[in-house]
Amino acid sequence: MEWRDQGIVLGSRKHGETSVIVEVFTPDHGRHAGVVRGGTSRKMTPILQPGAQVDLTWRARLEDHIGSFLVEPLRSRAAVLSDRLALAGMNAVTSLLLFCLPEREPHFTLYVRTEQLLDLLGQNDIWALAYLHWELQLLEDLGFGLDLLQCAVTGATEGLVYVSPKSGRAVSRAGAGDWADRLLPLPPCLVGQGEATDAEILQALEVTGYFLEQKVANTLGNRTLPTARGRFMDALARQAFRT
Numbered sequence: 001m002e003w004r005d006q007g008i009v010l011g012s013r014k015h016g017e018t019s020v021i022v023e024v025f026t027p028d029h030g031r032h033a034g035v036v037r038g039g040t041s042r043k044m045t046p047i048l049q050p051g052a053q054v055d056l057t058w059r060a061r062l063e064d065h066i067g068s069f070l071v072e073p074l075r076s077r078a079a080v081l082s083d084r085l086a087l088a089g090m091n092a093v094t095s096l097l098l099f100c101l102p103e104r105e106p107h108f109t110l111y112v113r114t115e116q117l118l119d120l121l122g123q124n125d126i127w128a129l130a131y132l133h134w135e136l137q138l139l140e141d142l143g144f145g146l147d148l149l150q151c152a153v154t155g156a157t158e159g160l161v162y163v164s165p166k167s168g169r170a171v172s173r174a175g176a177g178d179w180a181d182r183l184l185p186l187p188p189c190l191v192g193q194g195e196a197t198d199a200e201i202l203q204a205l206e207v208t209g210y211f212l213e214q215k216v217a218n219t220l221g222n223r224t225l226p227t228a229r230g231r232f233m234d235a236l237a238r239q240a241f242r243t
Contacts, residue, residue, distance in 0.1 A: 001059065004057045004058075006026065007026035010031070012039065019036060020039030021036075034056075044071070047076075080122055088231050088232040089121065093118065096229060099220075109141065116130075144168065148186065151169075156174070156175070163190075185207070198239055209233075212229075213225050
């Protein structure tokens with residue numbers, strides 16, 4: 001069995017004395033693992049850092065075997081290591097993909113959005129909003145997309161200020177009635193309105209985080225979200241405070 005693809009390195013762990021098992025996210029083969037011989041060497045270690053873009057050839061005797069990777073570097077994103085917010089953001093992306101995605105299931109649109117997002121690393125004035133849109137796409141791909149176009153109660157497209165924690169649908173102020181205190185806030189940036197401040201993006205990420213935790217994580221056996229996402233939220237909060 002053999003295939004060739006590009007991919008984004010999500011993480012690695014040591015395997016034996018000199019090899020590592022690498023997890024990558026590819027457009028055609030989804031989240032996929034493989035052994036890289038000599039992966040602990042000085043040459044390979046920088047190539048296999050999370051977030052790196054690589055060219056991959058996977059080989060195995062049988063399709064259900066873990067197989068091995070031949071890896072060639074395409075683009076390093078090591079420059080973000082000197083930027084605390086960018087590094088926290090990249091770790092949040094790779095950790096969530098490792099946490100959420102089933103193995104070997106293609107998610108082409110999500111892959112394209114992920115590559116575009118990582119290419120924006122270091123542009124801190126726009127990155128947090130791009131990351132928010134990426135989390136919305138992640139929820140969509142996992143079957144828990146938010147429907148924020150019209151009120152779930154009245155059908156109105158104006159005055160949408162809440163999100164139902166049960167259905168993920170928008171609710172207007174008039175439609176909320178006595179249930180308003182049980183609903184999640186709907187920041188304008190979630191529907192592409194207004195100028196998104198860091199504080200507003202943080203509020204929106206609390207909403208997407210709710211669905212990642214209550215819907216996605218629960219389907220994976222009540223696991224907790226990766227701590228890397230929380231560290232990114234903390235870094236973004238510090239930036240918002242300075243601003």
